[in-house]
Amino acid sequence: MHTIPDHPGKRLCKNSIDFDVCNWVVTRPKSSYCVSCELNHTIPNLIQAHRRRWWKSLEHAKRRLIYSLLSLQLPIIGSKQEVGGLAFEFIEDKRTNPEVFEEHVNTGHDNGLITINIAEADCVSREITRQYTGELYRTLLGHFRHESGHYFFTRLVTSESIVNDFRILFGDERQDYSVALRNYYANKSSMVRDPELISHYAQAHPLEDWAEVWSHYLHMVDTLETAAEFNVQHGSTQLDNIDQMLSKWSGLSIMLNSLNRSMGLEDAYPFVLSELALRKLRFVHGLIYPS
Template sequence: MRLFKCQACGQTVYFENTRCVRCGSRLGYLSEIGLMSALEPDVNPDLLAALDETGLRDAVALPLDVEEVWLPYLRPGKRYRFCANVSLVGCNWLVPFQDAEPHCAACRHNRHVSDPGQDDNLAGWRQLERAKRRLFYSLLRLRLPMPTRAENPEGLAFDFLADPPDPKLPRVITGHANGLITIALREADDVEREKMRKSLGEPYRTLLGHFRHESGHYFWDPLVCDSGQLEACRALFGDERVNYGRSLKAYYIHGAPDDWRGRFVSAYATMHPWEDFAETWAHYLHLLDMLETAGAHGVEVHPRDRGGTIGAVVNFDPYQTKDFDPVIGNWLPLSLAMNSLNRSMGQPDLYPFVLSGAVIRKLRFIHDLVQEHRAGAEGRRRLA
């Protein structure tokens, strides 16, 4: 992810920040340009003058009805308000003041959240939203199609659901169906999620990983089926017409084949072509976000060994490059360095996966799908 700065004082700020730690300016995320902006409240100028004269402007917390309209430094003359979820879950994304939709570009995709009046549900929802905003950061950077349910009956939507109080009833299953992504609120409990990770023998299980994986199921239709790429996709991932229910049952009975590491990014990817695509999609988003973050921080890898192995210098935008070679070429040495640093602290590998040649070909296919769609979207935007 990019680094941002407070336009009021130049301090480095981050995606989750709501105020600048140096000057105290309120911060908000402008999703249409992908940048954090310092904000000024749009208030009565006579009130501001009075506060300045008394020296109280920095010491007084202006009431909500005064501060509800904001002027971003990066959008001179334009008025914004915060997403309607700012108080509930701390959403720091902005909405144009005249927009009839009260929620931001990410929160407007929510369909149902189990009783946020319960503390545990609200805490879990907050954690899920933090991860979801990171997902939407990437999806918006890639200019992917994301109609809401109001725009399309099978548009992208989210349910965040708690398990029923009766332990005899089935628990909520995280998954995707016809554009609706369901995430079990229990996944926001770190202890519960770690128990599930161990019981399923997974090397990695995070909220962001769930969002990225399930979004891969959603984008199968617009990027593969609707773009005439189904046969090419089948050649790499397999025939998705194989019965999903039987494949799921077989996977949980027999597990992954012994040679899965040479052909799949994870054991779960072996279950069905749809899961292989979704798993590979999630890792594609992992690569882009990590590479952009490394580049923003000036992280470079230059191994000091006798073999003169290649290093990593991320001096390009991984979200926009048409060529996949610099993405994978920089990712491999970077991930090796990150894993080595984690081991030096006695921690598990940060990226506990091996990308075989077959997996890299699948990642390249997804990259080409995304970049072709992105180019088409930008061309349509220029013609509009």
């Protein structure tokens, strides 16, 4: 057992000891893994050294997601505990590794299983993809947050009245998903971004709009909390107060972008939130903190 000096009884996660890709402690008595690593379904093939670096980046982003979910007291039920529970699969396709079976691995969600193409952890290729797709923001953490939105849609948008409210704001999620996505990618280059929507990709399908809004909600919550830790005036730890959060986020995101510009970097939060996008963020909040 690997206990931590000065913290008797606390054990480091096995992925910390064996692979140095985690720094959390084990919280469940019968497990060797932390609450984040316990959710792993498939880890990358580690034959090449850089894949371990990719995996470390993936785990780092995943822990940020899990931390936010824990902060918001959202249920984290793994696929080992429940059919359709949360699990993560980190795989790649022949484009980065001719040895593997899969021709094409898309990052996505299916019945609790979140798949991330591990090539997304290569920051050069991720930036090339971002430029190619014309996205304003593309990060590993963004992928985790977005895909978790698809999972939590199935958990939170359940009752008839909530589904009705969802459709008023986001549109009818029953429209054919594959057809909508095909149309989106076929027409994307000529498609003008709807300024009412939170991102360009949100136009693809109501469920993509939802996942984008969900990920922005998590961007906001985590950044507000971090800012509060550093005693920044625009920070907040009152995560149950959406009025205050949105008001603080308005100031904090401007400050964040200004700080980045002071360092010669791109805007950290290159988005403008419309009235409709704000209403959608409030809708997400209302599901996490039902009154």
